[in-house]
Amino acid sequence: MPNEPDPEQRSKISKAEFEELAFALRTRILEAQFALRRQKRPVIVIIGGLDGAGKGEVVHRLNEWLDPRGVETHAFLGKTSEEEQKPRFWRYWMATPAKGRMAIFFGSWYTGPILRRVNGTLNKEDLLGTLERTRKHEKMLKDDGVVLVKFWLSVGRRTQEKRYQRLIDGEDYRWRILPLDWEHYSKHEKFASVAAQVVEATNTLDNPWHVISARHPTNRDCGVGEALATALEEAVKEGELASIGSPGGWQLGDRQRLTVRNHLAQVDLAATLDKKDYRRRLAAAQDKLNGLMMKAWNERIPTVLAFEGWDAAGKGGAIRRLVNAIDPRLVRVVSVAAPTKEEKDRHYLWRFWRDLPRAGCMTIFDRSWYGRVLVERIEGYASDVEWRRAYAEINEFESQLLEAGITLGKFWIHISNEEQERRFESRSTDALKRHKITDEDWRNRQKWSAYEDAINDMVGLTSTKECPWTLVAGNDKRYARVHVLEAACVMLEAQMKGL
């Protein structure tokens, strides 16, 4: 195990020593906490460890030492039915603190895998897969500026036994524990061995564990306090350096392509559909989709469809035909605009996690997380490093949705530059559509070729085998709408067959 506590156990810290140490630690921790708040850095402190290590006591201690404003403790008690319906990391995403705030995770994404490995519902291989996902999740947080401090409270069999005995005897009057903990006691060896593997596998350079011996409660608390103070102070320094360094290093780089293939050129924009065929195929596809969504509801399969496309490509019209086919209780359209304050204060993927559908329902995103590698790339809202790493982050995000059994489709509706101009002109004179066209839309037209590059990169880098892009020829609206509906049906059908 990494960072193993000194095998020569330090002797027990006396009460007087503790008070002196605690005062010094608290001063350091408070100062670092305020500095990070000013830097608008989010902090997550994970308290892990076997039962009997005193995780709860440590959580209480930290809450006592920290300034309580802006600190939230999250316990992740048994999943609610909503949590059961969502991908595994959903509840951790929802608990992620906003910028300048702090979260203490009592239990975390580590708890489930360890428990399931011990009771045998997770095999060794799947555990490794889970840990790989965990490393990626933590890296993504770190990349986004989250200060992540992970504690593992290590406890030997004898110490655990002693603590349980004290609890049984009622000596620790105010520290009764929930019944669910008790069953773990008998499996100490197995727990310890799985935990060691997990800690080893996730002790990365970026996000190392602090392993603290839980043998003596006062030593344990001082150990946690010391490591926390140091970690927070380092983060403060890091933040100061970054704020000096960033204007030079994080400047928006050159606009060159990351990939070479021109995916857009392969879309046959001449494709059309006559009115009669349109009506027939649209009706048939809507009928089919209606039935498939009923089935999805019955089988509790969630669906996510993401729509991207040029301004005026006809996303809205295509989405409306989709929505009209579905019982409105089962479908929700999320229009993605500039992020709100709440959204800006978090990772850019946060709001999409928040809006995932419940089981059996569909969320349609009108614009999506791909904004990161489109508008944010072009306009420089995301720095060069930020949008460059987004492709991998997005692939991981989508992979988690697929793993959770979500039917996932993504559509790019393509039109030619000339067709866009024609539509802009006609919108400007249409009473009902005038509000849809702004000066900014005209300005964006100037950046057509930069967008072309970004779109081709996006399609190239995020078309995975499990979730390829559907490129839709949009010059003919009828053709595009039918294409979208029929493709959505194919996706839903494939998912149901797969079950």
Place this chain on the structure above:
Amino acid sequence: MPNEPDPEQRSKISKAEFEELAFALRTRILEAQFALRRQKRPVIVIIGGLDGAGKGEVVHRLNEWLDPRGVETHAFLGKTSEEEQKPRFWRYWMATPAKGRMAIFFGSWYTGPILRRVNGTLNKEDLLGTLERTRKHEKMLKDDGVVLVKFWLSVGRRTQEKRYQRLIDGEDYRWRILPLDWEHYSKHEKFASVAAQVVEATNTLDNPWHVISARHPTNRDCGVGEALATALEEAVKEGELASIGSPGGWQLGDRQRLTVRNHLAQVDLAATLDKKDYRRRLAAAQDKLNGLMMKAWNERIPTVLAFEGWDAAGKGGAIRRLVNAIDPRLVRVVSVAAPTKEEKDRHYLWRFWRDLPRAGCMTIFDRSWYGRVLVERIEGYASDVEWRRAYAEINEFESQLLEAGITLGKFWIHISNEEQERRFESRSTDALKRHKITDEDWRNRQKWSAYEDAINDMVGLTSTKECPWTLVAGNDKRYARVHVLEAACVMLEAQMKGL
């Protein structure tokens, strides 16, 4: 039934007529929607009616007519386990749109009571109680500037029968309905009669129903569109008038007391506790509280404790002693500071609804919804009418929590003016407490007597029989902490006995 549609049914609108009408309606609706967005008014449109009236079709139609940005449809499908654990209005609170946004409620707070009255799980008296609560809820929304438009789609037995038949025959290919609707068909008479009572009882002057005949779908949609356009346009006008009128009429009024009794004067600030007694009673109370919270967890009883008090009265210390007694997975402290943008964009009670505990857990509010009648009253953040009506709103809020089985306690920690000064001085020189004292705290001391008035009014106007204030003598910290802990135990015990 009020606003009954003309018994002489208008003849069916032809397709050509419809397209003309729809164009005109859409223009009006869009314009009003944009105006309300600029005015930052939230809009809720309720679509109610018996099954077969075409609620879903109307929802689709409105989504087609409205600008989709900033519009959310909420369906309130079967409750999730989280929703089951919360008071009845919780999910409607969570779905309440922010300022400038719009929500279409497909189903609403009306659905449950009607269903339960029809299937007999709600008796007539309880139905009336529920409707009273509904009227208050709608009034509160209206008072806060929400534009609430309620539609009841009325459908006769014959029309309903015809529509069901078409569905069975598959003629309405894309309009299959979820199985759950079918069972209602056989009880048409009963549904119609309960619905008529409900609509009658909630057809208030402030929030009237628009009853629309659902016999002909096109007529129905035009009727809804017409009424919606008119209602939104009226709200726009109202908003324009309010923005002109408000500086005069809504000015912060005089500071006179609303009630006469001096509750604070009755607190015995001389009460003290010596160190030995303190230790003994604190330990005993913590022990007891720990056990009670275990029991609350097992019996799924949620607890809410609200703490108010003078600056430096010792709220934090008292809360810490409470929290330390409880398994940290079961308790959460919410520090209430100035509202965030997200919170400001909603009713002031919204964030407290959001943070209600899950079943078996406790939420401690460090400052609470009483800010409305304390700091917001004193500083003029709430207008005169706003804070004056807040007492009734708060009583209603708390009454709903109690009805949902939540253990609810509220504490005012009282200290003398001199004691506060002493503590401010000592905080200024304490390394760990320096951050707790700001210039604003010193400024607030100037307003002591205005606060005294506000506190006495608050205690007088919100000490209900079911949920009285606990006034705590805080000059002696030991006495205050023990008082709080022991009082919390009494509340929890009383709640468990009551079950």
